[in-house]
Amino acid sequence: MHNNKDQRGNPTNPTRFWILGAGRFGQIAVKRITRHIPEATITVVDQKPSTMDGKDISAVREDGIQWLNRTLDPNASVDLIIPAIPVHVAAEWLKLNLKHLFHINPLLIQDSWLTRLPHAMRGKTGQAFVSHADFICPDNCAEPAKICTHTGKPRPMDLFRLLGKFDLDDVRPIVIRSHQLLPGVGGIYPADLMAALDTVCNHNHRPMMIATACRCHGVVDFMRLNKKAVRPVNVEPCS
Incomplete structure (x- = not known):
């Protein structure tokens, strides 16, 4: 291949x-x-x-x-x-990369934000799960671009695109797409994680929504970064 x-x-x-x-x-x-x-x-x-x-x-x-x-x-x-x-892998990986340079302050997900996210549900550790589906999807869905395999109806806008367009007050959306590899199996490109890290580093003055999403499902975390006064030696995650 x-x-x-x-x-x-x-x-x-x-x-x-x-x-x-x-x-x-x-x-x-x-x-x-x-x-x-x-x-x-x-x-x-x-x-x-x-x-x-x-x-x-x-x-x-x-x-x-x-x-x-x-x-x-x-x-x-x-x-x-x-x-x-x-766990929200992208968000947790970003936090580990940023903790030496920034104070990472999780933001409480406001009810007004949740109502604007599709079928949003609070998670146990502060994140929210979002989905175009109000049913349990089969674990072998091939994620076709236009038609939902379960309902046979036209698919809404791709969730990763929708989240990227959201205007939640002053919150900056940073969305990492989960790409379909095989039915029921999706993953993240390493370059997309690196690009998200660069974006976070350059927009740390604004509250951020860190999201990972495929066409139908996603998870979001909200946080704000504040630079630490003393810069640790040999730590350059944002270079």
């Missing part, structure tokens, strides 16, 4: 995968990737011992966010990062 790249430099046929989480959704991702992409190399990261094995599958026993923070850089051997843990 030729690993060509799109206009943004992301691989059009990814073959190198990091899967964060070895639970149900992590196992689904492994099974579907190995079935449909025989040349794939996969790293599965989970704090619990992983039973996944194969000649091109590596298991790492570690916290997924901490490992991602330590391992991801512009030259990392990965084409697509597949979050399969019950």
Whole structure:
């Protein structure tokens, strides 16, 4: 398989995968990737011992966010990062990268914001989950661009586009798209995480909505950054 790249430099046929989480959704991702992409190399990261094995599958026993923070850089051997843990991976990764330079202040999601987000539901740790669907989607949805596979009706505007257009007071929306790889399996391009970090660093004076979303579903966190008075030595996440 030729690993060509799109206009943004992301691989059009990814073959190198990091899967964060070895639970149900992590196992689904492994099974579907190995079935449909025989040349794939996969790293599965989970704090619990992983039973996944194969000649091109590596298991790492570690916290997924901490490992991602330590391992991801512009030259990392990965084409697509597949979050399969019950946290907002992009937001938590950004926080780890920024904590040495900024005080990170989570913002309470106002009720007036929630009412403007589709089918929004508060999470247990301060984030909100949003969705175009008011039903449970099948875990093998192929995410077609125009028609919902469940209802057969025209799909609303892609959620990642909708969130990017939201005007919530003075809040700056920063949206990382989750790209569909296979039915029920989506992931984030590493370059998109890096671009989000650069954007956050350059707009830290405004409250921000950090969102990860595919066409139908997403998770959002709100935060504000305040620069620390003393700059730590050799810490340059925003360069």
